[in-house]
Amino acid sequence: MDQGHTSLHYVQIDEKRCTGCVLCMKACPTKAIRVPDLKVARIVGNCIDCGECIRVCPQGAIKAITTGSDPSTLSRYTIISASPVLYAQFGEQVMPNEVLLALRRSFKYVYDQAYIHELYNVAVGLEIRENRDKEGAVRPMISPICPVVNRLIGYRFPSLLKNIVPIVTPREIAARELKRRLYCESVFDTSEFGVYHITPCSAKMVSIKDPLFLRSSYLDGAIGINEVFELIKRNLRDLQEDMMIHRSSGVGIGWGVSGGEIAGMEEGNYLAVSGLQETIRYLEKIEMGLFEDIEYFEFRACLEGCIGGPLTVADRYQAKRTVAKFVRMFGQEKRLKYAQAQKAYQEGWFHSERRKAPADTKDQNLSLSEAIERQEKIEAVFRSLPGKECGLCGSPDCRTFAEDVVDGLVGLDHCVALNLKRRG
Amino acid sequence: MAHLTKNYPIKARDYLRAGEVSMQVQGLMKNIGFAPEMIRRVSICAYEAEMNVVMHGGDGQMTVEINTDEIILEVKDGGPGIEDISLALQEGYSTASEEAREMGFGAGMGLPNIQKNSDSLEIVSEKGKGTEVKIGFRA
Numbered sequence: 235m236d237q238g239h240t241s242l243h244y245v246q247i248d249e250k251r252c253t254g255c256v257l258c259m260k261a262c263p264t265k266a267i268r269v270p271d272l273k274v275a276r277i278v279g280n281c282i283d284c285g286e287c288i289r290v291c292p293q294g295a296i297k298a299i300t301t302g303s304d305p306s307t308l309s310r311y312t313i314i315s316a317s318p319v320l321y322a323q324f325g326e327q328v329m330p331n332e333v334l335l336a337l338r339r340s341f342k343y344v345y346d347q348a349y350i351h352e353l354y355n356v357a358v359g360l361e362i363r364e365n366r367d368k369e370g371a372v373r374p375m376i377s378p379i380c381p382v383v384n385r386l387i388g389y390r391f392p393s394l395l396k397n398i399v400p401i402v403t404p405r406e407i408a409a410r411e412l413k414r415r416l417y418c419e420s421v422f423d424t425s426e427f428g429v430y431h432i433t434p435c436s437a438k439m440v441s442i443k444d445p446l447f448l449r450s451s452y453l454d455g456a457i458g459i460n461e462v463f464e465l466i467k468r469n470l471r472d473l474q475e476d477m478m479i480h481r482s483s484g485v486g487i488g489w490g491v492s493g494g495e496i497a498g499m500e501e502g503n504y505l506a507v508s509g510l511q512e513t514i515r516y517l518e519k520i521e522m523g524l525f526e527d528i529e530y531f532e533f534r535a536c537l538e539g540c541i542g543g544p545l546t547v548a549d550r551y552q553a554k555r556t557v558a559k560f561v562r563m564f565g566q567e568k569r570l571k572y573a574q575a576q577k578a579y580q581e582g583w584f585h586s587e588r589r590k591a592p593a594d595t596k597d598q599n600l601s602l603s604e605a606i607e608r609q610e611k612i613e614a615v616f617r618s619l620p621g622k623e624c625g626l627c628g629s630p631d632c633r634t635f636a637e638d639v640v641d642g643l644v645g646l647d648h649c650v651a652l653n654l655k656r657r658g
Numbered sequence: 659m660a661h662l663t664k665n666y667p668i669k670a671r672d673y674l675r676a677g678e679v680s681m682q683v684q685g686l687m688k689n690i691g692f693a694p695e696m697i698r699r700v701s702i703c704a705y706e707a708e709m710n711v712v713m714h715g716g717d718g719q720m721t722v723e724i725n726t727d728e729i730i731l732e733v734k735d736g737g738p739g740i741e742d743i744s745l746a747l748q749e750g751y752s753t754a755s756e757e758a759r760e761m762g763f764g765a766g767m768g769l770p771n772i773q774k775n776s777d778s779l780e781i782v783s784e785k786g787k788g789t790e791v792k793i794g795f796r797a
Contacts, residue, residue: 518684
């Protein structure tokens with residue numbers, strides 16, 4: 235992928251359904267949405283695919299673009315690697331293995347990705363241990379798991395890109411190993427099979443098109459949990475197969491909930507933060523040099539973790555309860571052999587192939603002197619505004635409106651509050 | 659020459675809003691598009707200076723002056739002043755109150771951290787009258 239990819243995003247607004255209200259614009263954490271003349275919402279800036287707009291739209295006019303579950307868009311032989319969040323979508327009575335078996339009825343091969351999470355925990359633990367005594371080591375380290383957080387850092391906190399641990403995510407490791415194995419066994423013609431990730435989140439497509447630590451993704455696509463939910467429910471009804479696909483302990487399953495990732499690691503000074511607003515606050519503070527005593531941050535853009543993802547079906551708090559039950563049931567004891575995982579780590583099994591350069595955050599190509607002048611003008615316009623934060627101008631807040639005015643995107647006469655004030 | 663000045667008031671002992679001013683300074687610099695490393699250095703210093711006012715000072719203010727070749731943070735407060743500036747610049751030396759320490763502040767790294775992350779540091783302080791800190795960064 236080239237570096238000038240600010241328009242690469244997988245959230246789409248249906249212009250026919252959009253009523254031109256300002257809810258999505260107000261909810262957008264990167265201020266990437268405008269509603270010109272209150273007609274139709276448009277994505278104009280750095281969309282990080284967090285899905286906040288999808289959640290707040292009362293018309294259901296905003297959708298995440300995924301590969302979808304339509305067989306015609308998938309490879310002939312589909313291999314499914316599901317996020318453990320999927321296991322928590324069908325209530326406490328449906329076991330992970332049943333979910334996997336139900337999937338297997340519709341897809342060629344199904345893999346329990348939660349197992350890889352255990353391996354990943356070992357790898358990150360070793361990485362942290364190596365970092366612990368290193369002179370001038372980067373602190374705190376940041377989890378690379380959440381693709382929204384990665385993009386947020388790329389756009390708004392590029393100085394923290396170096397803090398993201400360069401370990402390949404479990405979904406990618408799973409896909410890579412599945413492909414390797416199938417290639418060795420030459421079960422199918424390689425051009426005919428594809429590995430698809432079942433995901434709770436709208437941002438996975440981006441991480442597949444433009445992964446942070448890989449030259450290219452091993453995954454061939456992403457399917458939303460909401461897109462296979464009905465299918466699985468149907469298949470669950472008369473499930474007769476008896477076969478064990480599920481092999482992970484509670485450690486991997488626990489990942490669906492905020493704090494689950496660090497719960498699987500050995501003792502250390504870690505912190506789990508979830509929710510976009512909280513994540514932004516913490517990243518701001520980390521950039522100010524705070525939290526250097528924390529070794530590792532688990533950030534999740536969605537509140538309560540991935541179970542709160544915009545493509546999930548079950549209520550996040552009920553899903554949280556289900557995850558807790560599975561964690562108790564399958565135990566906190568990892569099922570992998572530590573020495574084996576350690577050996578894989580030393581052989582570079584988990585390590586990145588590249589480290590992405592920071593995204594260019596500057597929208598305009600201004601010289602520093604021009605940028606300061608622009609900022610001066612913005613401050614002047616901002617001071618002249620009544621500051622009602624209504625959004626009727628079509629910009630998300632008064633400060634952004636001031637920027638848009640200075641950049642010539644909208645006229646000052648679009649400020650309704652200012653017009654009312656002038657009229658007296 | 660392009661030039662921008664902004665003033666931010668800082669309230670003493672307002673731990674709830676502490677850090678707000680430095681976040682705004684950070685946001686301002688990002689908006690202009692300074693290099694990440696520069697933003698990091700300035701925000702660390704702004705934060706430490708702000709916290710010094712919150713912890714020790716009477717009310718005060720931070721002035722940010724942005725020029726093409728340098729950035730200056732000027733922080734003034736009407737607090738108790740610094741008795742021995744060279745002592746205050748030593749790592750770990752702290753006169754923070756019990757209240758501040760309980761909240762995790764006052765580790766005695768404030769001024770040393772500013773010195774480490776800036777290009778110039780001037781401190782003028784008179785006991786009982788307050789403190790003026792001027793921090794410079796070359797762009």
